[in-house]
Amino acid sequence: MCGIVGYVGEKQALEVVVSGLRRLEYRGYDSAGVAVIADGRLEVRKKAGKLVNLETLLGEDPLPQSTTGIGHTRWATHGGPTDRNAHPHVSEDQQVAVIHNGIIENFAELRDELQAAGVHLSSETDTEVVAHLLSKAIPAAGFDLVEAMRAVCRRLEGAFTLLAVDPRQPDLVVGARRNSPLVVGLGKGENFLASDVAAFVEYTRDALELGQDQIVALTSGEVVVIDFDGNPAEVRPFTIDWDASAAEKGGHDLFMLKEIAEQPKAVADSLRGRIGQDGHLQLDEMRLADADLRAVSKVVVIACGTAAHAGMVAKYAVEHWTRIPVEVELASEFRYRDPIVGPDTLVIAISQSGETMDTLMALRHAKAQGARTLAICNTVGSTIPREADAVVYTYAGPEIAVASTKAFLTQIIASYLVGLYLAQVRGTMFADEIRAIMDDLNDMPQKVDLVLDTVEPVRAIAREFANAPSVLFIGRHVGFPVALEGALKLKELAYMHAEGFAAGELKHGPIALIEDGVPVVVIMPSPRGRAVLHDKMISAIQEVRARGAVIIAIAEEGDEKIVAFSDHVIRVPIVPTLMQPLVSTVPLQVFACEMATAKGHDVDQPRNLAKSVTVE
Ligand code: M6R
Numbered sequence: 001m002c003g004i005v006g007y008v009g010e011k012q013a014l015e016v017v018v019s020g021l022r023r024l025e026y027r028g029y030d031s032a033g034v035a036v037i038a039d040g041r042l043e044v045r046k047k048a049g050k051l052v053n054l055e056t057l058l059g060e061d062p063l064p065q066s067t068t069g070i071g072h073t074r075w076a077t078h079g080g081p082t083d084r085n086a087h088p089h090v091s092e093d094q095q096v097a098v099i100h101n102g103i104i105e106n107f108a109e110l111r112d113e114l115q116a117a118g119v120h121l122s123s124e125t126d127t128e129v130v131a132h133l134l135s136k137a138i139p140a141a142g143f144d145l146v147e148a149m150r151a152v153c154r155r156l157e158g159a160f161t162l163l164a165v166d167p168r169q170p171d172l173v174v175g176a177r178r179n180s181p182l183v184v185g186l187g188k189g190e191n192f193l194a195s196d197v198a199a200f201v202e203y204t205r206d207a208l209e210l211g212q213d214q215i216v217a218l219t220s221g222e223v224v225v226i227d228f229d230g231n232p233a234e235v236r237p238f239t240i241d242w243d244a245s246a247a248e249k250g251g252h253d254l255f256m257l258k259e260i261a262e263q264p265k266a267v268a269d270s271l272r273g274r275i276g277q278d279g280h281l282q283l284d285e286m287r288l289a290d291a292d293l294r295a296v297s298k299v300v301v302i303a304c305g306t307a308a309h310a311g312m313v314a315k316y317a318v319e320h321w322t323r324i325p326v327e328v329e330l331a332s333e334f335r336y337r338d339p340i341v342g343p344d345t346l347v348i349a350i351s352q353s354g355e356t357m358d359t360l361m362a363l364r365h366a367k368a369q370g371a372r373t374l375a376i377c378n379t380v381g382s383t384i385p386r387e388a389d390a391v392v393y394t395y396a397g398p399e400i401a402v403a404s405t406k407a408f409l410t411q412i413i414a415s416y417l418v419g420l421y422l423a424q425v426r427g428t429m430f431a432d433e434i435r436a437i438m439d440d441l442n443d444m445p446q447k448v449d450l451v452l453d454t455v456e457p458v459r460a461i462a463r464e465f466a467n468a469p470s471v472l473f474i475g476r477h478v479g480f481p482v483a484l485e486g487a488l489k490l491k492e493l494a495y496m497h498a499e500g501f502a503a504g505e506l507k508h509g510p511i512a513l514i515e516d517g518v519p520v521v522v523i524m525p526s527p528r529g530r531a532v533l534h535d536k537m538i539s540a541i542q543e544v545r546a547r548g549a550v551i552i553a554i555a556e557e558g559d560e561k562i563v564a565f566s567d568h569v570i571r572v573p574i575v576p577t578l579m580q581p582l583v584s585t586v587p588l589q590v591f592a593c594e595m596a597t598a599k600g601h602d603v604d605q606p607r608n609l610a611k612s613v614t615v616e
Helices: 013-027 051-060 107-116 128-140 145-153 255-261 263-271 290-294 305-322 357-368 383-387 406-426 431-453 456-464 479-494 503-508 531-545 561-565 577-598
Strands: 003-008 031-038 041-048 068-074 097-104 158-165 173-178 183-186 191-194 206-209 214-218 223-227 236-239 298-303 326-330 345-351 372-377 390-393 470-475 497-502 519-523 550-556 568-572
Touching (some): 003 097, 003 158, 013 031, 013 051, 013 191, 031 051, 031 097, 041 051, 068 097, 068 158, 097 107, 128 158, 145 158, 145 223, 191 214, 263 431, 290 406, 298 305, 305 326, 305 345, 305 406, 305 577, 345 406, 357 383, 372 383, 406 431, 431 577, 456 577, 470 503, 479 497, 479 503, 479 519, 479 577, 503 531, 519 577, 531 561, 550 561, 568 577
Parallel strands (some): 372 390, 470 497, 470 519, 519 550
Antiparallel strands (some): 031 041, 031 068, 097 158, 183 206, 206 236
């Protein structure tokens, strides 16, 4: 949602903070703002719109030199994306500046209390109350911002990462976190705070994970972490295993194009080192005992958006390999429907960011019911893997474009690894069967590469349909979640009506949407897999074609039968049935990206969205 950066050190704080915001802009781009401490006073600049607007303002109205600063890029929740609602928010006495990510649920009550005490609030945000509360708490806290933050945090409900500065303690940035991300970057003579390590990875790869309900006091020489009660808190150091160039566009015009192109490597990295010397599958971060895994009677996958689609793909494979029933549930629905989970349920939370609030809350709910929990996550140091009993990282490298691409493929890989591991531990597959599937998986980087080499014609097809009022996607078996994913990509990037359907469902209602010229993207199953599925898809094509649909088929090399039933055929390499989503999704990513580009949209930062959704 919002991106947050804080810096204390020897460099010019503004440069560090703005460069951090540039890397965090994927988290929100409704407005941006900075505050620095210079000559014993606060200096704030903020502006609605993307970071570039703030940079223009900073050019027109420069800030004085300073080595202590904070910055924010916003995804609006309370109050529209205006200059007034942009962060930082400052107390009436101009002594405290605050930035925030999250939602303060009891803000209305706190606002009423402040207004009753005569405080004038100048924005519609929930954040502003914190600035005023801190300012009131500071004298009682002996003019110590850390103590004041502790007192205020104990009054706040909801989710928040807060950073605050006060010119009376000019070399200090104070941070606090509950249910929202905040990591510390450890430098030499300088330290950093940010929502995501991307903000400071160009300066240091040494970082600290903060826990729940912790407060951090950051000076140039020291990082002190305490809990909300003032006790020293435990933190986990970690090393960032990628460098700043991984978060750059690397010669591509768009982060999304770069991330699409990186998929062969991302898949390879997710698979690396998974076979031990004894030839068995090993998952180093699997902290669940074999006995617990043997006792599992049900798997429930919780996730949102693209990650949920990856979970849907995984269901087909994991049930097939383990014979354990797998349910896939949108995390936002899970905890509000009294789900049946217990100690023999394995709940798998899939999340690229590791910070998605719906998924985090669902995970906590599952834990509270006694379930075993496992996170499939891309972001080391994030909350979901920290809170789950076990984790399998996807090692896809930073994903900056709002639309998930390499995360999807690597989430499928990681879920497959978990499925195979369960099969190994429970003895539902022979070791040679598992190795054969690992061999198939290990072929996938090269197959995805092949798709990328031959994907060019997709762009022309995308441009041809750029003005279509609607695009439908249909698939069967593992092609069904791929259809959903293709439609999601198109909605979020091209802002057009797109729906994914199970092909068999068409005749139960959605076929009424078909009229002359409607493009229907068909994810064809392999004729070599279950031939009956291929035949059924051809029937579905016939039904929509008879009503005027234009067919764009994604079909494997050598499937000649499809040609007579399609207007366009996009070829993907031959792979085993369960591996098909790893190749057939890629043209759909390119399709959506190209269509959005043709329509002149901002592909990396689509409207109304943010990369990691840290509110429920
Ligand atoms: O970080 P997460 O994987 O938990 O994010 C989940 C969804 O918000 C995310 O996949 C979203 O649907 C993507 N923008 C889709 O491209």
